[in-house]
Amino acid sequence: MTLHEEMMETGKRALQAARELARLSTRRKNMVLEAMADEIAAQRVQLKEANARDLEAGREAGLPAAMLDRLELTDSRIDSMIAGLRNVAVLKDPVGAKISKWLRPNGLEIRKVRVPIGVIGIIFESRPNVTADAAALCFKTANAVILRGGKEAVHSNRAIARAMTEGGLKKGMPEYAVQLLETTDREAVRELCQLTGYVDLIIPRGGEGLIRAVTESAHVPVIKHYKGVCHTYVDESADLPMALEICENAKCQRPGVCNAMETLLVHEKAAPAFLPLLVARMQECGVTLRGDAAARAMTGEAAMQPAEEADWFEEYLDLTLAVRVVAGVDEAVEHINFYGSHHSDAIVTASESSARTFLHEVDSAAVYHNAATRFTDGAEFGMGAEIGISTDKLHARGPMGLEELTTYKYVVSGKGQIRE
């Protein structure tokens, strides 16, 4: 079988599973999710063995320590996976919910109801727990899922998918509801993204290389979960102690995530008072600062390295922060819309008018007034769980929970109505 034929078979099986999934009750789906959790718990030893093979191969291949850390399935990470599955079982099922309902003058009743999307392909890198999380959320929403994980986690991913399927089948899960691509051939990503007629949506989660490969080859709709070049803008009238706490939190609490701050913008009138406080605090936290000429002039050149044009586009994912002094909220908005990634951006200000301008004009999934950008997260938003954070504008923007994994259809009931 060629790779193309193999992918077509995968697609057909997923489509068939999607039809069967649409018939499962919420109760049945939750039983399957519990059984998946039980089986992962029961196969803990096998999971760790499989993971040890990946870790060994990774060490031999000289993977960086951070990547090896992300790859490792510790007991506590396995516990989290199990808890995550049980949590998804508890969440409210959005499928079948009535979004709206109205009656037309001709007597037709139109109901707009939530339905599964169908078949979802998820392409991700490194962390093997994504296999369990993504499969659970897709399953709960009655979507068949085709998973394609990173090559470096292949044994771990297979072990997790196998345990979930073995557990799920005991409680009536359709056989191909969760498929993990066996092949690690890169070409398989391209094939998957072109399976129109079988795959309804591709969600890529990862870095530039992955996102570009998917975007440029896909014929199927894509919702990207890409980078976060998030900003905090400290306005003229900002409460400076509040701004300092927000900046520390946004930059330092977990610098390696997409909703962490990468660039700080400071109003030129707030800068002389604020920047020295910032420099001191960031030094305590071990943050390297990269400033524009104005910022460096105010703090002394020793406090900040010079920022270059490329810094404004950069997602450091590390204890590094770019700093720029701006003339006001309009320049801040312009900077963010031009250099940012339309993810999450915050203003710290006491001015209602500045806040209004910023919140209205910054073209990002989440905009914050007097809070840290770190809250852009399914759990923090109260969605219960998330499959990721969309940096696209269509269908779903920002954190994607269960509802965002559904679409809708119109159900129209008549008594023989015809069109005049």
Add this chain to the structure above:
Amino acid sequence: MTLHEEMMETGKRALQAARELARLSTRRKNMVLEAMADEIAAQRVQLKEANARDLEAGREAGLPAAMLDRLELTDSRIDSMIAGLRNVAVLKDPVGAKISKWLRPNGLEIRKVRVPIGVIGIIFESRPNVTADAAALCFKTANAVILRGGKEAVHSNRAIARAMTEGGLKKGMPEYAVQLLETTDREAVRELCQLTGYVDLIIPRGGEGLIRAVTESAHVPVIKHYKGVCHTYVDESADLPMALEICENAKCQRPGVCNAMETLLVHEKAAPAFLPLLVARMQECGVTLRGDAAARAMTGEAAMQPAEEADWFEEYLDLTLAVRVVAGVDEAVEHINFYGSHHSDAIVTASESSARTFLHEVDSAAVYHNAATRFTDGAEFGMGAEIGISTDKLHARGPMGLEELTTYKYVVSGKGQIRE
């Protein structure tokens, strides 16, 4: 300037216009729409002159009569365009509306609000009135639009776009809010579909060639407005006179549109009584029937030509109907999901259980019980106007009105909250 540079310029201008559009009040937008309508009325003579050039070129090129008819701008069609613009001015503005709002335990207030999508590219064929309709709907929702019409309507489209821009500018429309691509180079479609960072959405409306060209080249999200292979299924317990009226309406009232019926499925137990009635009625209406073996056996071979496998996939857009006898609702659902285009499908039945199965399991944008599929339409659904009918599942499914031309963002208000 190369075509690529030209398109980049078009994209940049559109993005700039989108930023300006987002600042316009509803009142201002409505004044612009009225001014566009006024200007089209004032330039009626110029519009008809431009249209005459297209018609002449079309006749010389030997375009079919149906295409020339679609191309023609009669007085009544110009009146409809003007009325359409004034109607869009009256419709409720969805931008800025609060979709939902909630408070988190940490005191953060999260509002989910409707915002414009940004820059929308619309690629269409033949009818020049689409220029006015599409531009008006995009403008009302504060989206910048880049229009690319059919080559055969180039003078008409330019005249309409020019009149709208001249009218709009008088009332403060941003200069590049409505751009019509000047070039008729086919390569421009590919360039437009790859303008990531500038264009947020491409809506192609048209036939297979156009849809394939867009789908295969696009890097930007696409919502297809493609074909309608719509079915009516007459169940065992159907009220036969009602079924007959629905079938006639779905097939004959306007056979050239995407929500017209293309295939009739009949329960094997209803077929002996229903098919003779159908044959007689369809003969009166001048409909050619193409039946499967079972249908032809019941009606006599003279009444129906033999249907081939290709007929089940066919969008005739004409007075032709494919007919198939099925064993029951499950086979009907299977046929529709396999051969259909996920647009609009109807069941005629007195059985609540058959209706439930059909409405739940048919994977189409609109599913009907005891009504004609012809109602899948923005106006008929009460949306006031539509930009088209999405045959995709993501973001918008079925008729797309003003709301479907918006996305959302999360506006989060705090008092200095940081993440623990």
